[in-house]
Amino acid sequence: MEPTRLIAELKQIVGVTGVVTDPDALMTYDADGCVMDTHAPHVVVLPTSTEQVSAIVRLAAQHDVPVVPRGAGTGLSGGATPMHGGIIIGTSRMSQILELDLPNGRVLVQPGVINWELTQYLTLSGYHFAPDPSSQKACTIGGNIANNSGGPHCLKYGVTTNHVLGVEMVLADGSVIWTGDGTPDCAGYDLTGVINGSEGTFGIVTATWLRLTRLPEAIRVVLALYPTIAGATSTVSQVIARGLLPAALEIMDRLAIKAVNTMYRLGMPDEAGALLIVEVDGVTDGLDELLNDIVAICWSNGALDVRPARTPAEQVRVWSARKNAFGAMGRLAPTYHLVDTVVPRTRLPKMMEEVAQIAQELNLPVANVFHAGDGNLHPIILFDRRDPDQNERALQAVNRMMLISIEQGGVISGEHGIGVEKQEFMPYLFNQDDLAAMAALHQGFDPEGRFNPGKIFPKTQNARDLAEQRHSMAFADRDVA
Amino acid sequence: MSHALLARQLSELVGEAHLREDPAACAPFALHHQVPALVVEPGSVEEVAQVVAAVAAEGMTVVPYGGGTRQAWGAPVASTNVVVVRTTRLNQVLIYEPDDLTISLQAGMTAAALNATLADNGQMFPLDVPLPHQSTIGGLLATAMDGPRRLGYGTSRDLLLGVQVVEASGRISKAGGMTVKNVSGYDLMKLYTGSLGTLAIIVAANFKLIPRPNAEASLLCSFATPEQAFQLIEGVRISQLTPMALEYVEGLTFAPFTNSTIQVALRTEGLSAAVERHLHELTARTAQAGGQAYPLHDEAHRQLWAQLNDLPQTATVADDELVIRLTTLPSQLALALTRARTTAHELGITLTVSARSLNGVAYLRARGNDEQLRTWHNRLYAHQPTTAVLGGPLHLRREMPAWGQPPTTVEVMRRIKHQFDPTNRLNPGRYVV
Numbered sequence: 070m071e072p073t074r075l076i077a078e079l080k081q082i083v084g085v086t087g088v089v090t091d092p093d094a095l096m097t098y099d100a101d102g103c104v105m106d107t108h109a110p111h112v113v114v115l116p117t118s119t120e121q122v123s124a125i126v127r128l129a130a131q132h133d134v135p136v137v138p139r140g141a142g143t144g145l146s147g148g149a150t151p152m153h154g155g156i157i158i159g160t161s162r163m164s165q166i167l168e169l170d171l172p173n174g175r176v177l178v179q180p181g182v183i184n185w186e187l188t189q190y191l192t193l194s195g196y197h198f199a200p201d202p203s204s205q206k207a208c209t210i211g212g213n214i215a216n217n218s219g220g221p222h223c224l225k226y227g228v229t230t231n232h233v234l235g236v237e238m239v240l241a242d243g244s245v246i247w248t249g250d251g252t253p254d255c256a257g258y259d260l261t262g263v264i265n266g267s268e269g270t271f272g273i274v275t276a277t278w279l280r281l282t283r284l285p286e287a288i289r290v291v292l293a294l295y296p297t298i299a300g301a302t303s304t305v306s307q308v309i310a311r312g313l314l315p316a317a318l319e320i321m322d323r324l325a326i327k328a329v330n331t332m333y334r335l336g337m338p339d340e341a342g343a344l345l346i347v348e349v350d351g352v353t354d355g356l357d358e359l360l361n362d363i364v365a366i367c368w369s370n371g372a373l374d375v376r377p378a379r380t381p382a383e384q385v386r387v388w389s390a391r392k393n394a395f396g397a398m399g400r401l402a403p404t405y406h407l408v409d410t411v412v413p414r415t416r417l418p419k420m421m422e423e424v425a426q427i428a429q430e431l432n433l434p435v436a437n438v439f440h441a442g443d444g445n446l447h448p449i450i451l452f453d454r455r456d457p458d459q460n461e462r463a464l465q466a467v468n469r470m471m472l473i474s475i476e477q478g479g480v481i482s483g484e485h486g487i488g489v490e491k492q493e494f495m496p497y498l499f500n501q502d503d504l505a506a507m508a509a510l511h512q513g514f515d516p517e518g519r520f521n522p523g524k525i526f527p528k529t530q531n532a533r534d535l536a537e538q539r540h541s542m543a544f545a546d547r548d549v550a
Numbered sequence: 551m552s553h554a555l556l557a558r559q560l561s562e563l564v565g566e567a568h569l570r571e572d573p574a575a576c577a578p579f580a581l582h583h584q585v586p587a588l589v590v591e592p593g594s595v596e597e598v599a600q601v602v603a604a605v606a607a608e609g610m611t612v613v614p615y616g617g618g619t620r621q622a623w624g625a626p627v628a629s630t631n632v633v634v635v636r637t638t639r640l641n642q643v644l645i646y647e648p649d650d651l652t653i654s655l656q657a658g659m660t661a662a663a664l665n666a667t668l669a670d671n672g673q674m675f676p677l678d679v680p681l682p683h684q685s686t687i688g689g690l691l692a693t694a695m696d697g698p699r700r701l702g703y704g705t706s707r708d709l710l711l712g713v714q715v716v717e718a719s720g721r722i723s724k725a726g727g728m729t730v731k732n733v734s735g736y737d738l739m740k741l742y743t744g745s746l747g748t749l750a751i752i753v754a755a756n757f758k759l760i761p762r763p764n765a766e767a768s769l770l771c772s773f774a775t776p777e778q779a780f781q782l783i784e785g786v787r788i789s790q791l792t793p794m795a796l797e798y799v800e801g802l803t804f805a806p807f808t809n810s811t812i813q814v815a816l817r818t819e820g821l822s823a824a825v826e827r828h829l830h831e832l833t834a835r836t837a838q839a840g841g842q843a844y845p846l847h848d849e850a851h852r853q854l855w856a857q858l859n860d861l862p863q864t865a866t867v868a869d870d871e872l873v874i875r876l877t878t879l880p881s882q883l884a885l886a887l888t889r890a891r892t893t894a895h896e897l898g899i900t901l902t903v904s905a906r907s908l909n910g911v912a913y914l915r916a917r918g919n920d921e922q923l924r925t926w927h928n929r930l931y932a933h934q935p936t937t938a939v940l941g942g943p944l945h946l947r948r949e950m951p952a953w954g955q956p957p958t959t960v961e962v963m964r965r966i967k968h969q970f971d972p973t974n975r976l977n978p979g980r981y982v983v
């Protein structure tokens with residue numbers, strides 16, 4: 070690479086203001102929301118169009134430098150951290166909503182559109198984009214797609230991948246593909262499906278057709294407080310057994326309740342050990358009876374307090390406890406690390422015990438906020454990063470939680486992705502053959518490893534080597550006895 | 551090597567009883583009239599792996615085969631040395647903890663057997679595949695066949711959580727897991743779903759389940775014209791009603807409407823008050839659109855859907871029949887169907903249609919002579935390049951692009967195929983790559 074020439078050429082593509090080279094500015098791109106591993110890029114480029122992205126990627130190929138796509142940088146697994154330097158392509162200027170097509174329930178957007186802006190834009194349309202990560206006020210659609218992000222309502226509505234109809238992607242040679250436009254069941258492999266969750270390692274998404282979901286006619290929410298988590302989790306099982314999949318089932322534990330309670334004065338009783346939110350939606354008919362049933366189930370499971378919310382205003386208030394949970398953690402400790410792991414739903418109580426045990430043994434406070442309906446835990450380890458000893462213990466806690474999660478039949482990430490945070494855990498979940506199959510798919514998109522290198526696969530095993538080994542062994546290791 | 555040697559090897563692997571080599575015994579497994587050289591039924595995942603490895607080592611072609619209900623799909627296999635590998639002996643539930651709302655099962659289990667297992671626990675697998683008593687879960691995934699309830703519950707793509715496969719080399723690998731949310735590594739589930747057995751053989755799958763609703767019913771709405779039917783459909787689209795299926799059916803009659811051939815079948819599920827609301831409101835809307843509505847419950851309701859689910863089947867196709875899958879953006883479906891109908895009338899073709907009316911997917915069965923069918927298909931294809939031919943007389947199908955126009959992303963697909971099956975052992979020539 071010849072840095073000065075590269076930068077001059079980049080400026081020709083996007084203009085002077087679209088290229089960031091100031092070292093202090095570059096430092097702000099050295100990580101996403103996961104600060105365990107940091108590395109600054111050589112340069113950040115902020116294109117506005119697909120053509121510009123394509124030209125940048127072609128240039129990167131000529132200079133043989135890595136390209137790392139970046140949305141808002143709210144990722145929590147180091148996905149947007151340029152582990153090998155190179156060019157960050159930031160999508161902040163690709164933030165246009167291009168076309169709304171309600172008859173086909175779809176919207177065409179650029180990747181830099183903020184999830185919340187799209188939500189706002191759709192307010193009056195009667196439709197919404199269902200994925201609602203807690204970071205929605207900041208995170209981008211491109212980041213949502215790359216991480217296949219979820220949110221509280223994905224219990225009923227599914228995660229990002231269930232709402233992406235097609236993407237435009239710039240590949241490593243600068244070519245541009247479109248994987249779909251919403252015409253269903255087209256022949257060929259489901260490229261849209263595999264691009265979701267590929268963490269920016271296949272190419273850069275430069276536009277996308279998203280599926281819109283009709284808003285429900287009615288919504289009912291119940292907030293219930295319990296002395297212990299057990300009451301909340303048994304309520305969850307009974308609500309599901311009632312024969313209706315709720316839109317959301319969220320639980321917070323004592324420490325998390327305390328954090329939001331002090332910060333937002335929500336008036337929760339001190340003895341509350343667990344907070345449960347149940348949301349159901351659909352046509353109005355029958356929903357109030359269902360709400361009453363849920364309230365009764367809550368009481369019969371030992372709730373201390375049950376607050377049904379029928380109006381939108383009440384519902385916003387009820388949800389604010391949950392939506393502000395992460396923000397309130399800053400009240401409890403200088404740093405927190407959010408562990409994203411998921412287990413089969415019935416293993417949640419066991420996981421909670423294990424998490425508490427780990428917290429106690431390592432002497433670290435851990436708050437819990439989780440998607441109880443789909444077994445997705447988010448233990449939040451509270452510590453002070455400046456203290457090396459606490460840092461070390463926090464890392465140990467993460468390790469142990471990951472391994473226990475696998476032991477309990479779970480996986481290592483429910484919605485935040487592998488990135489660099491969890492790449493070394495991949496071999497605990499997948500054997501070499503499993504990883505090699507993933508590597509093979511990767512080779513179909515980005516054979517040279519131009520995009521976001523050093524992610525997902527363990528550090529010592531990049532996708533290309535894995536795929537090559539697989540290929541060469543494919544017909545040699547067969548035991549045709 | 552001769553087939554005899556391979557046959558001996560396979561027979562040692564799976565046991566004599568699970569290998570067919572006699573042409574007469576293999577005949578029922580003919581693919582586009584071509585009788586395979588061997589039909590083998592492995593009894594375990596490891597056996598599938600060994601069989602695939604052995605067959606590939608002989609340079610022969612592997613055709614993964616479940617219940618055989620959609621083997622008519624795609625172009626004829628481009629090989630004369632075919633070994634059919636059946637998954638039907640792999641029919642066990644592997645993990646089922648009802649409270650997890652997930653299940654792991656072997657790919658040779660039929661859709662009906664799966665639903666029977668779930669029913670005892672108040673749960674369901676809402677993918678209504680045609681011929682569920684024969685159709686296997688592996689086949690359902692490989693073809694990504696949809697069902698009327700995709701409107702409410704999506705397709706296999708939305709419910710598949712994990713997968714185990716035997717790759718072209720005979721290697722076993724897995725992806726995903728048993729959790730309803732998972733971003734641990736690439737989503738290979740999406741890759742295998744709908745890959746028509748060209749990348750690997752699916753041997754096990756994990757699914758998300760749905761609690762059985764406490765009420766369900768249907769409404770059969772009958773109309774004089776397709777326009778009236780689509781007026782109802784459009785009204786439902788913009789409403790906040792939540793039907794689980796809204797199937798448009800043309801060219802067939804259903805009791806009690808014995809003299810009308812244009813129907814919309816609504817399926818509603820959920821709280822009983824919500825089900826009542828759907829029946830009530832849709833009855834009124836049907837009348838407004840100029841039609842008549844008839845509610846169906848219990849057995850009549852179940853029978854209606856069993857019948858509707860089977861309409862797109864391709865296991866039995868008449869000699870003068872073409873089965874087409876037409877896909878459009880949802881808002882263009884009515885127009886596309888009008889074209890198909892008008893052309894059919896002009897040419898004297900008999901047409902039946904079953905369409906997922908709000909999804910933009912229609913299955914068309916057309917009957918006529920070669921010339922009629924050829925012209926009809928040509929005109930359809932000219933407007934709808936995604937038109938796929940799923941069944942019909944082989945000599946005609948050879949003239950037609952099985953999968954419509956190649957996708958613009960075919961290069962990437964080719965590279966993926968090359969990575970997974972470099973020597974083109976699996977279902978060569980059958981799919982887009």
Ligand SMILES: Cc1cc2nc3c(=O)[nH]c(=O)nc-3n(C[C@H](O)[C@H](O)[C@H](O)COP(=O)(O)OP(=O)(O)OC[C@H]3O[C@@H](n4cnc5c(N)ncnc54)[C@H](O)[C@@H]3O)c2cc1C
Nearest residue numbers: 140141142143144148203209211212213215218219269274
């Ligand atoms: C407080 C907080 C709460 C959160 N809550 C949730 C939650 O509820 N659910 C959830 O799932 N996540 C949550 N997250 C994680 C994070 O917000 C999501 O992963 C989000 O989707 C990331 O979007 P982003 O725009 O910030 O992407 P970035 O962090 O910038 O990038 C994320 C990944 O996407 C890639 N990428 C970005 N844009 C593109 C593109 N155009 N093309 C290709 N690849 C691209 C990057 O390379 C990187 O690998 C939370 C994070 C925080 C800080």
